[in-house]
Amino acid sequence: MANQKLAMVIDAPTCLDCKGCLAACKVANNVPDGKWRNWIKGADPERRASSPVVFQPGNCMQCDKPTCVEACPTGATYKNQADGTVVINRTLCIGCGQCLAACPYGARFKNTDLGVADKCDFCAERRKFGLEPACVSTCPTKSRKFGDLNDANSEVAKLLKANRAVRVANEQTRTDPNIYYLGEPGPTNWTVQARMPEAFDFWRRLADPVVKAVVGLSGLGVLAMLGKQLAMPKDAPPADGGAHEEAGHE
Amino acid sequence: MNKRMILRHTKGGIFIHWFNAACWFILLFTGLGLIQNPQLQPLGQWYPNALRAVFGGGGLLIIHLAVAVTWLLVWLVFIIANWSSHVVPFLAQVFTLKPGRDMEWMIKKNLQMTLGYKAMAFFMKPLGLGAKIPDQEYYNAGQKVAAQVMLLGALVLAVTGAIMLRGKYFMTAPLADIAWVQWAITIHYIAAGVTFGILLVHIFMAAIAKEERPAFWSMFSGEVPEEYARHHHKLWYDEVAIKTSDQ
Ligand code: HEM
Numbered sequence: 001m002a003n004q005k006l007a008m009v010i011d012a013p014t015c016l017d018c019k020g021c022l023a024a025c026k027v028a029n030n031v032p033d034g035k036w037r038n039w040i041k042g043a044d045p046e047r048r049a050s051s052p053v054v055f056q057p058g059n060c061m062q063c064d065k066p067t068c069v070e071a072c073p074t075g076a077t078y079k080n081q082a083d084g085t086v087v088i089n090r091t092l093c094i095g096c097g098q099c100l101a102a103c104p105y106g107a108r109f110k111n112t113d114l115g116v117a118d119k120c121d122f123c124a125e126r127r128k129f130g131l132e133p134a135c136v137s138t139c140p141t142k143s144r145k146f147g148d149l150n151d152a153n154s155e156v157a158k159l160l161k162a163n164r165a166v167r168v169a170n171e172q173t174r175t176d177p178n179i180y181y182l183g184e185p186g187p188t189n190w191t192v193q194a195r196m197p198e199a200f201d202f203w204r205r206l207a208d209p210v211v212k213a214v215v216g217l218s219g220l221g222v223l224a225m226l227g228k229q230l231a232m233p234k235d236a237p238p239a240d241g242g243a244h245e246e247a248g249h250e
Numbered sequence: 251m252n253k254r255m256i257l258r259h260t261k262g263g264i265f266i267h268w269f270n271a272a273c274w275f276i277l278l279f280t281g282l283g284l285i286q287n288p289q290l291q292p293l294g295q296w297y298p299n300a301l302r303a304v305f306g307g308g309g310l311l312i313i314h315l316a317v318a319v320t321w322l323l324v325w326l327v328f329i330i331a332n333w334s335s336h337v338v339p340f341l342a343q344v345f346t347l348k349p350g351r352d353m354e355w356m357i358k359k360n361l362q363m364t365l366g367y368k369a370m371a372f373f374m375k376p377l378g379l380g381a382k383i384p385d386q387e388y389y390n391a392g393q394k395v396a397a398q399v400m401l402l403g404a405l406v407l408a409v410t411g412a413i414m415l416r417g418k419y420f421m422t423a424p425l426a427d428i429a430w431v432q433w434a435i436t437i438h439y440i441a442a443g444v445t446f447g448i449l450l451v452h453i454f455m456a457a458i459a460k461e462e463r464p465a466f467w468s469m470f471s472g473e474v475p476e477e478y479a480r481h482h483h484k485l486w487y488d489e490v491a492i493k494t495s496d497q
Pocket of ligand 1: 267
């Protein structure tokens with residue numbers, strides 16, 4: 001099977017802000033109380049005055065250059081090459097939360113029931129059974145559309161071909177998201193920037209070279225001692241006032 | 251008289267040393283394999299990839315955590331059970347350095363181990379120092395410093411490890427403490443790296459250096475030849491000799 005590039009195309013003007021997608025997602029994915037894998041951003045106040053009011057539904061953008069993956073120390077979070085989604089291997093996640101800050105969209109949260117990071121995976125469980133993501137299935141106005149951009153016959157591919165679509169992204173953090181919006185989805189400049197945790201930055205900038213230097217120097221010392229042992233197998237204290245010989249010790 | 255043996259390590263001490271060493275090896279190999287981020291992995295991605303092919307990613311984490319918890323529990327029991335017989339004397343020994351004598355020992359021993367006695371004597375002459383390496387106690391200055399680093403490293407690793415474990419399995423407050431967990435990871439790595447640097451020297455001295463061979467065997471049998479004790483740990487030897495001649 002050829003690699004997929006799963007994506008969403010969201011027809012923003014048809015979103016009613018009914019929050020059906022939020023509820024369906026929560027049920028389908030067992031999302032803990034107070035946490036959400038998806039959202040609907042309200043229109044900005046300026047535009048609210050003028051009609052029509054437009055909403056901006058969203059969820060993890062399954063970015064092609066995911067900053068969350070960059071921040072994960074264990075490789076628990078990775079870009080699934082088979083379908084293009086950004087996924088979490090829960091058995092490897094140590095719950096450090098570095099990916100949370102690294103996602104400009106705030107698409108991740110800590111699942112405190114499981115002790116691991118959690119996020120939208122385009123409903124991987126449902127897709128196994130040939131179903132669409134819960135938010136897509138449930139959307140009463142079919143504002144959310146889902147499919148494979150690598151398949152030219154898919155609905156999403158056709159929509160993108162026929163329409164002008166925009167993506168919502170932060171200027172500084174170009175993550176190459178995979179959610180496209182049709183219509184005027186409101187502000188497309190996402191204001192939050194991806195942030196690498198201080199401890200992570202300290203590790204890659206300082207701790208990494210320092211540890212390498214310590215181990216390297218120590219290794220060199222050991223090699224020097226080994227070389228000397230091989231080169232001078234008979235090395236012994238000089239007879240006069242020898243290093244270990246004590247006078248009067250017979 | 252040369253073939254007489256002196257007790258150096260008790261059975262308990264030998265057990266905890268090898269138990270500890272085995273745990274450290276497993277923890278080091280699995281722990282390094284848990285780092286799979288090209289910006290952080292010091293050996294390159296082949297290492298975590300290879301380990302994951304064998305144990306599975308989750309398996310690696312489970313082994314690491316299981317061995318770490320076992321290590322900590324066995325140590326706690328050992329420390330409590332042997333507090334006054336082993337632990338206090340060991341700490342007292344390991345943390346008493348005599349600056350003048352031990353500095354001189356460090357410089358001379360390092361030169362002698364890398365360049366030989368002659369070169370060491372040559373470099374010491376202008377300093378007005380003889381070629382004699384200062385007599386040492388039960389542990390020599392190098393062993394003491396190594397033990398200090400290993401103890402401190404173990405303590406830091408245990409504490410940061412516990413913080414991470416708590417972050418994953420016990421943290422219910424959403425994110426308030428997450429920076430602690432993140433710093434714990436970074437510090438865990440530094441402690442493991444620095445201790446590993448010292449361990450390279452420790453293992454060379456113990457297992458490969460010819461002159462310390464009797465000490466290596468003593469980590470199995472518990473005993474060293476009197477001759478070795480007299481040459482390498484003179485101050486300890488004198489103490490033991492006085493004690494035995496008193497009896
Ligand atoms: C192949 C691995 C190792 C070998 C062959 C080895 C060997 C030895 C030997 C022979 C001694 C006794 C020295 C003496 O009696 O004077 C010793 C002491 C000691 N070992 Fe190890 N060891 C190994 C690994 C480790 C590890 C992994 C640790 C800790 C993380 C460790 C910590 C210590 C400590 C703290 C001492 C006390 C004295 C000192 O600091 O040298 N050893 N080791």
